[in-house]
Each structure stands twice: as C-alpha cells, then as structure tokens.
Amino acid sequence: MNSFLEELEKHDIKALAGSASAFSTANVKAALSSSHVGLREFLCLLSPAASDMLETLAQRARSITLSRFGRVIQLYSPLYLSNYCLNNCLYCGFRKDNPMERKILPPDAIVKEARFLFDQGFRSILLVAGDDPETCGLEYLREAISSIHEFLPSVSLEIGPQSQENYIELRKAGAEGVVIYQETYNRELYKRLHPEGKKRDYAWRLETPERVALAGFHRVGIGALLGLGNPMEEAVALFLHTSFMLKRHWKTRLTISFPRMRQASGSIKPLNPVDDRAFARIICAFRIAFPDVGIVLSTREEPRLRDGAVRLGVTHLSAGSRTEPGGYLDPDQRKEQFHVEDGRSPAEVVEMLVSNGYDPVWKDWEAVLV
Amino acid sequence: MNNNDPLIIAGKEFKSRLMMGTGKFPSHETMAAALEASGCEIVTVALRRVDLTAPGKDILDFIDRKKYHLLPNTSGARTAEEAVRLARLARAAGLSEWIKLEVIPDPRFLLPDPVGTLEAAKILVDEGFVVLPYINADPVLALKLADIGTVTVMPLAAPIGTNRGLITKGNLEIIIEQARVPVVVDAGLGAPSHAAEAMEMGAAATLVNTAIAVAEDPVEMARAFKLGVEAGRKGRLSGLGSVRFEAEASSPLTGFLR
Numbered sequence: 001m002n003s004f005l006e007e008l009e010k011h012d013i014k015a016l017a018g019s020a021s022a023f024s025t026a027n028v029k030a031a032l033s034s035s036h037v038g039l040r041e042f043l044c045l046l047s048p049a050a051s052d053m054l055e056t057l058a059q060r061a062r063s064i065t066l067s068r069f070g071r072v073i074q075l076y077s078p079l080y081l082s083n084y085c086l087n088n089c090l091y092c093g094f095r096k097d098n099p100m101e102r103k104i105l106p107p108d109a110i111v112k113e114a115r116f117l118f119d120q121g122f123r124s125i126l127l128v129a130g131d132d133p134e135t136c137g138l139e140y141l142r143e144a145i146s147s148i149h150e151f152l153p154s155v156s157l158e159i160g161p162q163s164q165e166n167y168i169e170l171r172k173a174g175a176e177g178v179v180i181y182q183e184t185y186n187r188e189l190y191k192r193l194h195p196e197g198k199k200r201d202y203a204w205r206l207e208t209p210e211r212v213a214l215a216g217f218h219r220v221g222i223g224a225l226l227g228l229g230n231p232m233e234e235a236v237a238l239f240l241h242t243s244f245m246l247k248r249h250w251k252t253r254l255t256i257s258f259p260r261m262r263q264a265s266g267s268i269k270p271l272n273p274v275d276d277r278a279f280a281r282i283i284c285a286f287r288i289a290f291p292d293v294g295i296v297l298s299t300r301e302e303p304r305l306r307d308g309a310v311r312l313g314v315t316h317l318s319a320g321s322r323t324e325p326g327g328y329l330d331p332d333q334r335k336e337q338f339h340v341e342d343g344r345s346p347a348e349v350v351e352m353l354v355s356n357g358y359d360p361v362w363k364d365w366e367a368v369l370v
Numbered sequence: 371m372n373n374n375d376p377l378i379i380a381g382k383e384f385k386s387r388l389m390m391g392t393g394k395f396p397s398h399e400t401m402a403a404a405l406e407a408s409g410c411e412i413v414t415v416a417l418r419r420v421d422l423t424a425p426g427k428d429i430l431d432f433i434d435r436k437k438y439h440l441l442p443n444t445s446g447a448r449t450a451e452e453a454v455r456l457a458r459l460a461r462a463a464g465l466s467e468w469i470k471l472e473v474i475p476d477p478r479f480l481l482p483d484p485v486g487t488l489e490a491a492k493i494l495v496d497e498g499f500v501v502l503p504y505i506n507a508d509p510v511l512a513l514k515l516a517d518i519g520t521v522t523v524m525p526l527a528a529p530i531g532t533n534r535g536l537i538t539k540g541n542l543e544i545i546i547e548q549a550r551v552p553v554v555v556d557a558g559l560g561a562p563s564h565a566a567e568a569m570e571m572g573a574a575a576t577l578v579n580t581a582i583a584v585a586e587d588p589v590e591m592a593r594a595f596k597l598g599v600e601a602g603r604k605g606r607l608s609g610l611g612s613v614r615f616e617a618e619a620s621s622p623l624t625g626f627l628r
Contacts, residue, residue: 066584068531070394123421151423218448246478251448253477292478357396366418368455369446 003210004244005203011240013185017232020047028053032060037289042239045285046232054281061284061313064291072359074294074316075346076124077117078158080325081105081144083335085130087160087197089183091228093264093337094130096196100266101335103325104135107143114148116328120320120346123363124154126179128323128337131160131199138166142173149174154365156219160198161208167215176370177219178212179296180205181257184229185237189271193228209241213249218369220245220252221296226279227261227270234258235282242290255294255316258282262300264338276305280312287313299340306342307352319349375607377575379552380468380500380521382439384411387569388599389441389554390592391579393419394531398432400588405438408592413438414470414577417456418446422463441502443470449483450490457494469494470524471503480530484511488518495519504556507538512545512553522551524577527568528558531580535564539571546572562591562598569602570610 020043031037031044044050045057082104085094093100105113117125127144129136141159149155156177157170167178184190187202194200212220222241224234238256245254260279261270274282283295296316297309306317319342322328324335333339344352353360376383389412395401405413413433420442421428433440442460447453450473457469471494473486487503488511494501495518503515507525515523525545528534535558536542546553552574559565565576578595585591 067533067580070580070583071396072394153418250478251475354397359395359397361419363421364418364446366446366456366459368459369418369452 003207004241004248005206007244008185008206008237008240011236013233013237014230016043017230017236019043020232023047023049025049025053032056032288039236039239039243042285042289043236045288046235046281051277051281054277054284057281057284057288058312061287062311064287065313065315068291069294069315070359071357072361073310073314073353074124074361074364075122075349076126076154076156076316076318077120077122077346078126078128078298078318078321078323079110079113079117079148080323080327080337081110081127081129081141082132082136082325083130083337084132084135085197086132086134087130087199088195089199090193090195090268091183091225091261091264091270092267095267098266101332103335104140105144105325107147109326109329110144111147113326113328114152118151121350121362122346123152124156124365125152126156126158126318127175128158129160131197133160138162138169141170145170145173145175149367149370153363153367156221161205162211164211164215167212167217171215171217171370174367174370176217176365177221177253177255178209178217179221179223179255179257180208180212181221181223181225181259182206182237182241183225185224185234185241186229189229209245210249213245213252218253219255220249221255221257223257223259223296225261226258226274226282227272230272231274231278231282235285239286239289242286242293246290246293253294255296256286256290257296257298258286259298259300262338262341264336279305280309283309283312283314299342300338302341303344303352307356310353310356310358317349317353319344319346375603377552379412379502384439385409386411386596386599387575387603388565388596389414389556389575389577390582391577392416392429392433393579394583395588398429401429401583402432404582404588404592405433407589407596408578408582409596411437411439412441412575414441414443414579416445417442417460417465420465439468440466441468441470442466443472443504444490445472445474447473447490448475448486449473450486450493453486453490454493457490457499458497461499467498468500468502471501471520482506482526484508487511488514491515491520492518502554507541507545509541509544509548513548516549516551520551522554522574523549524554524556526557527555527564528560530557532558533560533581534558535560536567536571542568542573543571549574559595562594564598565595566598566602566605569599570605572606575599
C-alpha cells in the first residue's frame with residue numbers, strides 16, 4: 001500500500017496552486033453546480049475568480065453543513081499535560097530554546113484538571129503535550145488517559161508522532177482520537193522551521209495519520225498551520241491528504257483544521273498571514289469539497305470570527321481553553337503555548353450557540369466504544 | 371389513523387407508523403415539540419449522545435418515557451462487538467431491551483455493514499434483546515435477519531441524511547414482498563411525499579430524522595411527515611389502482627369471444 005508521502009510526491013503542489021489563477025467566474029459557477037468536487041473544482045473555489053463570490057460559497061457551505069450535521073456543534077476542551085519539548089519549531093512557544101518555565105502535570109493534577117472540565121460540562125477532552133519522550137513517554141500518557149477515561153468518554157491526543165505499536169497501546173488505554181497537524185506541507189520550508197529534534201523528520205510526521213488509522217483509532221484530525229507556507233499550496237496539499245485518508249482509511253472518522261498561527265512569545269511572526277476573508281473561503285471550500293468531514297476551530301480565533309464560522313461549516317469548537325499545563329486550576333500565562341483570542345467561558349460559548357439556533361453537544365461518544 | 375390498523379412489533383401495538391430520530395435538532399426543546407407534532411410513539415436515541423453520568427442535562431429529559439417508546443441505537447459502533455457492548459450498556463442502564471442495531475464502519479456515507487449487523491443481531495437475539503436492525507436494502511440479508519429472530523428489518527431508502535428519497539425502491543419492493551416481520555423504511559426520506567410513497571409500497575412504518583430536524587420549521591415538518599405517512603398507509607389499504615401506460619379500449623378486440 002503506498003503512503004500519502006508517495007501520493008503527495010506525484011503532484012507539483014506549487015504548479016497546481018498557481019493554476020487556479022486561470023479560472024474564470026464561469027468556472028467557479030460550474031464547480032459549484034458540479035455533483036462531485038474534485039481537485040479541479042476545489043482549485044476553482046479557491047481561485048482569485050472566486051474571491052468575489054464568497055457569499056455564494058458561504059451559502060453553499062452552510063446548506064451542506066446543515067444537511068449533513070444539522071444544527072449541532074460538538075464542544076471539546078484541550079487539557080495541556082506538559083510544555084517540555086525537545087523540538088525547536090521556530091513558530092511555537094514550547095520550543096526548546098524558548099526560555100520559559102517548564103511544567104509537567106503529575107497524575108493527580110491531570111485528574112483534577114479533567115474533573116474541572118467535567119464539571120463545566122465537557123465530555124470530550126484533547127490531551128496536549130510537547131514532544132519529549134523522556135518526561136512524557138508512553139507510560140505517562142497511558143496513565144494520563146486511563147485515569148480520566150474513567151469519567152470522560154472521549155479522550156483524544158495531540159502529542160508528538162508515535163509508532164503504530166505505541167498508538168495501539170494508547171488506544172487500549174482509552175483514547176479514541178489523535179490530532180496531528182503537518183504544520184506545513186512544503187518540505188523545504190518544513191526543514192527550515194524545524195531545525196532540531198525528531199520533528200525534523202517530515203515523512204515520519206506526514207505518515208502519522210496513517211499509523212493512527214492502522215492502530216485502530218476511531219478518529220484522526222489532520223491540518224496545516226496557516227501562516228507558515230503559501231496558504232493556497234497548503235490548502236491543495238491538505239485537500240490531497242484529506243482525499244487520501246478518506247479513500248485509504250475509510251473506517252476512520254476524519255476531522256480537519258486550519259489553525260491560524262498566532263505569534264507566541266519567543267517565536268517568529270507569521271510568514272504568510274491569512275486574512276479573515278481568505279480564511280473563511282478556505283473553510284467554505286473544504287466544506288463544499290468534503291461534506292462529511294468535521295471541521296474544528298479552536299480558541300486561537302477571536303469570538304467574532306468563531307461565531308461567524310459556525311454558520312459556514314465548522315462542526316467542532318473548543319471553549320474556555322487554557323494552553324498551559326495546569327492552566328485551569330493554576331493559570332500562568334508565562335507557560336502558555338499561545339494566547340487564546342476567545343476568552344469566553346464555556347457557558348458563554350454555549351449561550352452564543354443557543355442564541356444562534358445551535359444545539360451545543362457535550363457528549364457524542366461512549367466509553368465502551370474504545 | 372385507522373384504530374383497527376395497529377403497527378405490531380414484538381407483540382407491542384403502536385398507533386403511529388412514523389418513528390423519529392433525535393439528532394441534528396437546533397435544541398432539545400425543538401426536538402420535543404417535533405416529536406409531539408409527529409404523533410410518533412417510537413423514538414430512537416443514539417446511546418453515544420446519552421449522558422448517564424449527568425442526569426438533568428440530557429436529551430432523555432426531553433423525551434417523556436410514559437408517552438414514547440425509547441429505542442436506543444448503537445450509532446458510533448463500527449463492528450459487531452462494539453454494537454453489542456453498546457446494547458448491553460443500554461440494558462444495564464435500564465434504558466431498554468429494544469435496540470436499533472446500527473453497525474456502521476464507514477463514517478462518511480454511514481452505510482451499514484451487512485456482515486457485522488448479522489453477527490451482532492445473532493448475539494443480541496440470543497441474549498434476549500428485541501432487535502431492530504438498520505440495513506442496506508438487501509432482500510437476502512432481510513430474510514436472514516428475520517430467520518434469526520429480529521423483530522423488524524429497517525432498510526434504508528437512501529444514505530442517512532441525504533434526503534434523496536426512495537433510491538433503493540426496487541430492492542425495497544422485494545424486501546416488503548418477502549417480509550415476515552414489519553419493514554421499517556429508514557434513512558434518506560427527504561420529504562413527506564417520500565414517506566407516503568414508502569407506505570403506499572407496503573412499508574409497515576418509516577423512520578425520519580434529518581428531513582425534520584434540519585427543516586426551516588421542524589415542528590411543522592414533523593406534522594407534514596405524520597400526514598404523509600398516514601396518507602400513504604390509507605392509500606395502501608384502500609386499494610391503489612394500478613398504473614397504466616395505455617388507455618383501455620372501450621371496444622375491446624376480444625369482445626366477440628364467449
């Protein structure tokens with residue numbers, strides 16, 4: 001079975017992204033009325049010709065989202081375990097050379113943080129940790145998962161890439177999903193942005209979603225960190241990655257995300273900033289191309305944008321997030337990965353959803369399924 | 371509806387032939403109002419949405435168990451084993467012994483696995499569950515499930531949530547023709563006319579969720595589906611005329627024959 005790396009190498013991403021400039025408004029309209037949105041149609045939706053048709057794209061995206069997902073938004077919360085990291089990703093607050101205070105939660109603190117989130121209503125938790133197998137290895141992660149899975153049905157992971165064998169162990173401990181973003185699909189840029197650590201290995205990271213699926217996880221989240229590479233090229237590569245995963249690993253539920261980079265303390269500025277209209281267009285194009293795929297939006301984005309994006313095609317929202325280990329019970333901004341833009345409490349996000357005619361769903365998973 | 375025409379499933383009588391799902395609604399309150407307007411008596415709920423740890427905050431609080439027969443479903447299960455685990459959980463929690471069996475390995479098109487469904491149905495029937503399996507419109511599978519003791523079969527009209535109507539019509543006709551248990555047409559019915567057509571074809575009941583939940587006015591749409599189901603059933607019972615493609619000659623050529 002060929003991997004996505006082999007698949008990706010068959011394509012000239014830069015040329016594909018560049019070809020979009022040749023499309024006309026008529027091409028965009030044809031793409032919108034097509035019964036199947038393939039790569040060509042997707043390129044049309046992201047072409048300069050489509051930039052004046054954002055409202056039309058938005059209406060289509062909304063209609064597709066309503067028919068597939070209804071008026072339902074899934075809520076989840078990140079729980080940061082550790083900010084120790086052996087990598088030196090130039091855009092990340094946790095990078096090794098950033099002189100921040102490091103902390104890893106002991107087992108009892110993990111349970112306390114999780115209980116706090118449980119009491120707020122959350123039943124879906126994303127455990128997040130920097131990539132440091134010395135401090136935050138398999139045993140630590142297994143214990144963390146099993147200690148909270150007792151009362152939280154859905155536990156997923158955003159941690160450094162693991163082997164398939166490790167993923168099997170983590171699944172058996174009770175995790176049902178893994179989130180792993182490629183950051184940038186541009187191999188040259190990837191190399192420059194990741195000067196040190198295991199994360200330098202582009203292929204190992206790129207093939208992680210496949211190992212996750214083969215390990216039997218129910219759900220995998222993929223995405224690109226917008227602000228690093230050329231956004232059009234990142235969108236094209238993510239389109240190919242999404243198509244590949246849907247075809248090859250058809251039993252694994254897929255979510256996608258396009259977090260926009262926020263400058264963290266001690267990290268570089270965005271290289272290719274993506275403005276709000278371009279961001280909205282990316283959400284719409286992915287929804288139209290992939291009607292069944294969940295789209296995740298975190299508290300990196302400000303309330304105005306999140307409230308609007310829910311109506312376009314987002315299906316999963318975090319709320320009330322802290323991005324430092326122990327941040328719910330012992331907040332300390334100096335240990336943050338990045339500063340959240342939407343500081344509303346979960347109750348306030350719920351209120352927003354309800355007033356917009358959405359049903360906030362806390363629980364959409366059952367522990368016995370893992 | 372004709373009171374002498376009950377729907378009987380596992381020996382239990384129901385007046386309504388419309389079952390409803392509970393997903394995708396904008397709020398629990400809207401869902402409850404739509405259930406009321408639909409006149410339905412059987413309501414299916416995804417077990418993965420039910421929070422047995424937080425009484426008072428849950429979808430179940432909006433479903434009057436005295437009024438509605440709760441039909442927990444195993445959506446989220448990819449394998450027979452997972453579906454069986456969910457069913458056991460429902461029973462252990464005192465929710466119900468009735469189970470809408472869904473074994474769906476493909477999260478994209480949400481099509482049921484015939485092999486896994488049959489495996490799980492065997493186990494659950496043996497364990498005393500009342501099993502209502504969701505299946506593709508596969509006549510042989512429908513027969514096999516009835517053979518092992520499921521109390522209905524629930525073939526899909528079209529993939530869940532697509533609103534495409536009776537795209538499996540040819541196979542549904544065979545399933546209905548061969549049926550020894552009630553055939554409940556489930557999934558893909560996008561309009562009251564689709565439900566009416568399924569009932570005219572001889573379906574015992576229909577199950578509707580998305581078309582009602584995502585309508586501009588879910589409560590009125592629930593009422594419309596109620597009328598569609600009732601109209602289709604009455605049409606079926608009243609003896610529909612057959613469709614003719616040619617006019618019948620008023621002076622038949624064979625009139626001279628004795």
